Amino acid sequence: MKKILILSTALTGLASAAHADLTVMSWGGAYGEAQTEAFVKPFMATTGIKTIMVDSDNPATPVKAMVESGNVTVDVANIEYADAIRLCDEGVLEPIDIATLPAGADGTPAADDFLPGAVTECAVSTDIWSNVFAYDTTKFAEGPTKVADFFDLEKFPGKRGLKKGAKAVLELALMGDGVPASEVYAVLSTPEGVDRAFAKLDTIKKDVVWWEAGSQAPQLLADGEVAMTTAYNGRIFAAAMNEGKPFQIVWDGQIYENEMFVVPKGAPNKEDAMKFIAFSTSTEGLRASAQQISYGPARKSSMATEIIFKDGKTVMAPHLPTAPENMTNALETSSEFWVDHDAELNERFQAWLSQ
Structure with missing residues (x-):
């Protein structure tokens, strides 16, 4: 079974992950736990690729340092919107073609299904x-x-x-x-x-x-x-x-x-990184994430049906930043x-x- 390591800490913590086929950075805590349930476990079940999640206080910092040093050991990172724009402008990130992202569950093309601004030249929204x-x-x-x-x-x-x-x-x-x-x-x-x-x-x-x-x-x-x-x-x-x-x-x-998935320039497993992003930011992936934690999905199709918290009874809409009353x-x-x-x-x- 091929391994994917979802990693996020400082550069010193990445050495032990060098053997892994794919490395992804995220933020940990309740957010990391939600992503493990919504993205990582389903991705493992669907692809057979072993996936591990590790946390970081701010993945943008080590991503920039790795690209500048020419020693890129991360394939996907979860970073803030402004960092995604800045690092893209600086040539630190790989471009992402919106045409490679799956259509919504209702067949709507990704370009029309994502909310305005949720997909940029180098990044795709994981949540709001x-x-x-x-x-x-x-x-x-x-x-x-x-x-x-x-x-x-x-x-x-x-x-x-x-x-x-x-x-x-x-x-x-x-x-x-x-x-x-x-x-x-x-x-x-x-x-x-x-x-x-x-x-x-x-x-x-x-x-x-x-x-x-x-x-x-x-x-x-x-x-x-x-x-x-x-x-x-x-x-x-x-x-x-x-x-x-x-x-x-x-x-x-x-x-x-928006929080964004990005691929650092020179990622050792760029193709698999793009697959992971496409899987996680699909209609089903973003809806699954909103069932785990109160961050809003960036696809219209993800909100097409009522989202219920993992407890099976709490309606998530009032707890999302994008709820009209909020x-x-x-x-x-x-x-x-x-x-x-x-x-x-x-x-x-x-x-x-x-x-």
Whole structure:
């Protein structure tokens, strides 16, 4: 039986995987578990190819390093949308022909079945996920309902968890300061807007506990280290559904985007990598993923029938970022903005942290 290794860690962790025929990077945690059930196990059953999933905090970093060093040991990686655009522009990724992707279960060509933006020159969406904030319902008699509440330490006292980085934090700050989602990037594109975002963050800075890996956010909430925290919506959903945690998501001000499968330039098993992506991003693959974790499928045909959580009774639609009721004040991440401004804003962010 041929082996496929689904791998994601640092470069030092890849050496042991050198014997494997195919290597794929993903993020681990509840997300990695969902992908194992939705993609890996069915792929094994269908193809007879042994598949192993290992996790990483951010697969884009080692992918870039491997391609630049000329020592590519990964065939598929799961990375954020902005990273997929940037790495494609830099020549780090292989192009993916949308014509090679399967039609929807209803026969709709892939080009028409995928939601707008879900397939780019070098990437295919695995799901639509969201940065949200959530709170422990045992901490407040009446919980927060608006993004502004995240910054209201008087009405909702307690520590706040925030991801340690500029992306999605600056946008949250502006929305918390009253900027409508539709105007966030116009404001953030100006020096005054950047100053405004950091000024809003200043109001809670002394009460922030910073997190970096996706698994840390729900853990901070579970341990009582924070009263509310930003998090990936699927992590909060998994903690509530699988572990019975008293967590509640606030969808107001959510920041959503596509997560993407990519193939690094020079992947040793490019042909098999493309097969894995086609299988996983089919109608059935994306629907199966949404049955495991509350990230929305990027194909219309995947949503054509009701999606039920793996418990067999929970209807997933209300828990997905793309549910109409969750999109009232939602912001789609601008990959173009972050491709252009990531370096400068993160430099400013790190300087602000050290102040």
